Amino acid sequence: MAQKVALKHSLPSQLMHFTLLVTWFGLAITGFGVYFGWVSDATAAAFMRWHVYFGAVLTFATLAYAIFAFDRAVYFLKEIFTWDRDTWLWWTNLGGYPYKFLKIGSPKTYPQSKYNAGQKFYAILVVFTVLLVIVTGWSLYYFPQALGKYWAALFFNLHVWVTLFVTLFMLFVHVPLALIMFTDFKAMFRFGAGYVPMEYAEEHSPKWAEKLVPVAEVEAERAARRGKGAGVAPQA
Numbered sequence: 177m178a179q180k181v182a183l184k185h186s187l188p189s190q191l192m193h194f195t196l197l198v199t200w201f202g203l204a205i206t207g208f209g210v211y212f213g214w215v216s217d218a219t220a221a222a223f224m225r226w227h228v229y230f231g232a233v234l235t236f237a238t239l240a241y242a243i244f245a246f247d248r249a250v251y252f253l254k255e256i257f258t259w260d261r262d263t264w265l266w267w268t269n270l271g272g273y274p275y276k277f278l279k280i281g282s283p284k285t286y287p288q289s290k291y292n293a294g295q296k297f298y299a300i301l302v303v304f305t306v307l308l309v310i311v312t313g314w315s316l317y318y319f320p321q322a323l324g325k326y327w328a329a330l331f332f333n334l335h336v337w338v339t340l341f342v343t344l345f346m347l348f349v350h351v352p353l354a355l356i357m358f359t360d361f362k363a364m365f366r367f368g369a370g371y372v373p374m375e376y377a378e379e380h381s382p383k384w385a386e387k388l389v390p391v392a393e394v395e396a397e398r399a400a401r402r403g404k405g406a407g408v409a410p411q412a
């Protein structure tokens with residue numbers, strides 16, 4: 177049966193997310209392992225070396241994404257920083273999810289764009305945190321003395337505590353929700369085929385779906401077999 181699909185995540189965005197995922201876990205384990213003293217001194221020295229390697233990969237991947245996938249990066253930033261009335265209203269009942277899962281609050285839904293308000297908040301937090309860790313991390317690595325006591329302490333504390341907050345948010349909010357919304361999960365991790373069914377896009381992201389231009393109809397089974405397909409313009 178023919179099924180229309182919408183390209184939600186392009187390959188560069190999927191690769192950026194995957195690199196972020198791997199490096200973030202690497203950085204969190206090595207960084208918090210040393211900071212909270214979970215490992216021996218010898219292991220701590222090795223962890224710090226790996227912390228810097230993971231930091232280098234994250235830095236270069238972010239720069240590469242910003243340069244070589246400039247249009248994707250601009251689209252992503254425009255999307256997450258665009259807050260209309262419905263984005264704000266989403267917070268009044270958290271998009272109806274507490275009602276859907278726990279019968280708490282109201283079931284009303286406010287039409288969202290590609291990402292809902294919660295996802296936009298999280299994405300903004302991640303963008304700022306990645307920039308923050310790149311700036312504070314390399315400053316503390318290359319010229320801690322030049323920073324002076326006050327700035328070094330401030331950079332260090334921001335580096336540890338902001339990333340701890342984002343890590344906890346990621347582990348206890350982002351990952352469980354990503355697993356529950358399994359259609360989005362598949363679109364993110366099926367590399368090169370980041371599609372969601374058009375009906376799904378219309379239900380969860382109506383303001384995004386209505387802007388997509390149909391370019392072709394694909395047969396879902398055939399697209400799945402090939403691992404790719406084109407349904408609507410690739411505004412992922």
Ligand code: HEM
Pocket residue numbers: 184193196197200201291294295296298299302303342346350351354355360361362363364
């Ligand atoms: C096992 C770990 C992870 C899983 C399963 C996961 C899953 C996902 C999925 C499925 C999406 C797409 C959501 C959609 O299409 O609506 C997504 C988006 C995103 N992820 Fe992750 N992710 C993980 C780790 C991370 C990490 C470590 C970060 C950064 C600290 C991160 C940051 C983001 C951001 C900024 C977005 C776009 C906005 C959003 O959907 O909230 N993710 N992730």
